[in-house]
Amino acid sequence: MTESQSMTYETAAARVEEIIRRLDSGEASLDETLALVQEGKTLIELCAGELESVGAALEELRLDELVARLEDETP
Amino acid sequence: MTTPAPLAASETPADPGIPGSALAGPFPVGEYAAALRRQLRSFAHVQLVGELVNLRAARARVYFELRDGTGAISCAVWQRDWDQILARAGGAAGGGVPVNGMQVVIAGGCDFYPGSATSSPSFSFSVTDLRVAGEGDLLARIDRLRKALDAEGLLELQRRLPLPLLPRTIGVITGESGKARDDILAALHRRGWAGRLVWGFAPVQDRHAAPAIVRALGDLAAVGEVEVAIVARGGGSLADLLCFCDETLCRTVALLGVPVIASVGHHTDRTLLDDVAAVSCSTPTHAAEAAVGIDCRRARAEATAAAARLRDHGRRAIQPRASLPVAASRLRDHGRRAVLARARMLATLSRAPADHLARQRTRLHQQLREARAGSRRRLAGEHALTQRRALVLQRKVQSSLLDCLRRHPNELNQLALTLAAHDPQRTLERGYALVQSPSGEPISTAARARETADLRLRFADDTVPARVLP
Secondary structure, eight states: OOTTTTOOHHHHHHHHHHHHHHHHHTOSOHHHHHHHHHHHHHHHHHHHHHHHHTTSOOEEEEHHHHHHHHHHHOO | OOOOHHHHTSOOOSSOOSTTOOSOOOOOHHHHHHHHHHHHHTSOOEEEEEEEEEEEEOSSEEEEEEEOSSOEEEEEEEHHHHHHHHHHHHSTTOOOOOOTTOEEEEEEEEEEEOOOSSSOOEEEEEEEEEEEEESOHHHHHHHHHHHHHHHTTTTTTGGGSOOOSSOSEEEEEEOTTSHHHHHHHHHHHHTTOOSEEEEEEOOOSSTTHHHHHHHHHHHHHHHSOOOEEEEEEOOOOTTTTGGGGOHHHHHHHHHOSSOEEEEESOTTOOOHHHHHSSEEOSSHHHHHHHHSOSOHHHHHHHHHHHHHHHHHHHHHHHHHHHTHHHHHHHHHHHHHHHHHHHHHHHHHHHTHHHHHHHHHHHHHHHHHHHHHHHHHHHHHHHHHHHHHHHHHHHHHHHHHHHHHHHHOHHHHHHHHHHHHHTOHHHHHHTTOOEEEOTTOOBOOSHHHHHHHOEEEEEOSSOEEEEEOOO
C-alpha cells in the first residue's frame, strides 16, 4: 500500500492545500514544482474518488438484516 | 365514578340517548365538564411529596409534574404564587430554588379546566405552595454515576477517537418511526452525502431502550465498515431520557472503537450519554452534520478548482523551456539595440570638436557685437558729455564776458582811446601826410625818398603820386 493510498480524505485534502500554498508562494524550484504537481494530482484523484464513493446514490441498510446476512455467511 | 350531583338533579335530557342503555343522559358535555370541575375542586386540599420534573413556564402559569416510583400528577401554579415561592426559596429559610429533579412538597388541590369548542380540557393539581425537600434521588444518582465514569477516565475515551471528515458508512440508532430519522436523512442530503447508511432501529424510551441500544451499538461495531455512529432521539422530559443515563449503555459507548455522536433530547437536557460520547449535539440534524464534516458538493467543486490550479502550476513550470528560442531572440534584439546605442554615442563624440569650435565662434561674435555696441554707447555718452561740457564752457565764457563787460567798461574805453591815439589815421587827419613807395611801404627818410623817385603821398582822405625832383 502506497503512502497516498493509506491517506484519509481529510489528510489528503490538507496536503493538497499545503502543496498549493507552496506553489503559490513561487519559492519552489522547477524540480520541486514538478514533484509537487504530480503529488497533488495523485491526492486530488484520491479525494475525488472518496467524494465519488459518497456521491452516487444513498444506500440504506437495516442493521438487523445486515447482521443476519453476516451470520449466514459465517461458516 | 358517580354522576356529578348537579347533573343528577337536572331535568330529563331532550335527546333519547343510546337505545337500551341504562346510563343517565345524554348530558351536554359542557355542563358535564363544569360539573366535573366543581366535583374535583370539592376534594380536600392536601400536601403531596415527590420529584419535580419537566418544569416549564407559560404566560400566566408554571407547569411541572410530580413523580415517584408508582405514579405522577400534572401540576400548575399561578405565576403570582410561583413568584412568592421563589422569593421564599431564595431567602435564608429557603431550601433553594426549585429545579427539575428536586424532591419537593407541594400544597393544593385538584382542578379541572373544562375546555371549550376551540380549546382542550386539562386536569391539574393546582399548587398554592411549594417547599424544596432536597435534591432529587434521580439527578443525584446520575451525578454520582457521572463522577464515577469520570474517575475511571471513561468520559475521555471517545473524544480521543479520530472523527472522519468524510465517512463512507454511517450507522444510526434511533426509533424507527421517530422524526429524528427524517431529520438525519434531510441533513445528509443537504450535505450532498450519499454513502452507505446502516439503520439500527431501537426503542428510545422506556426500560427496554438501553439494552436494545447497547445491542445495536455492538452490532454496528461488528459490521466493521461503520466509521461513525449516531444515537438520536427527539426531545422529551428528563424522565423520558433516563434510558440514556443507563450505566451499561454509557460504559459500552465509552469503550466502543467507533466514534459515537449523541443527539438526545434538546440542548437544555444533558444525559450521561452526552458526556461519554465523542460528540454531543442538540438535534439529529446537527448530529448528521457532525458525522459528515464537509459539504460534499462544495468539496467536489474545490477539488476541481485545485486540480486546475495544479495544472496551471505544472504548465508554468514547463513553459520556460518552450520559451527559450523566444528568449534568445529577445536577447539578440537587446544586443542589437545596445550596439546601435554605442554607435550613436560614438558619432556624437566625433562631432564634438567641430561643435565646440562653432559654439566658441558664435560666442566670440556675440562678445564682439556686445563690445561694439558698448563702444558706441560709450562714445555717444562721451560725445553727449563733451557737448554738455562745451555748452557749459560757452555759457561760462559768455557769462564771463558779460561779467567782464559789466565790471570793466571804463577800462575798455580807456584802452580804446589809447588805441585811437596811436592810430596814424588820426595823425593824417591832423594834416600830416605819409610818404610811401608805390608798393605801399612807408618811406621815412629823405635818402630813401631820393632813391625811390616815384612816391605816393597818403593824406587823410586820399593818396596822390609824387616825384622827387633832382
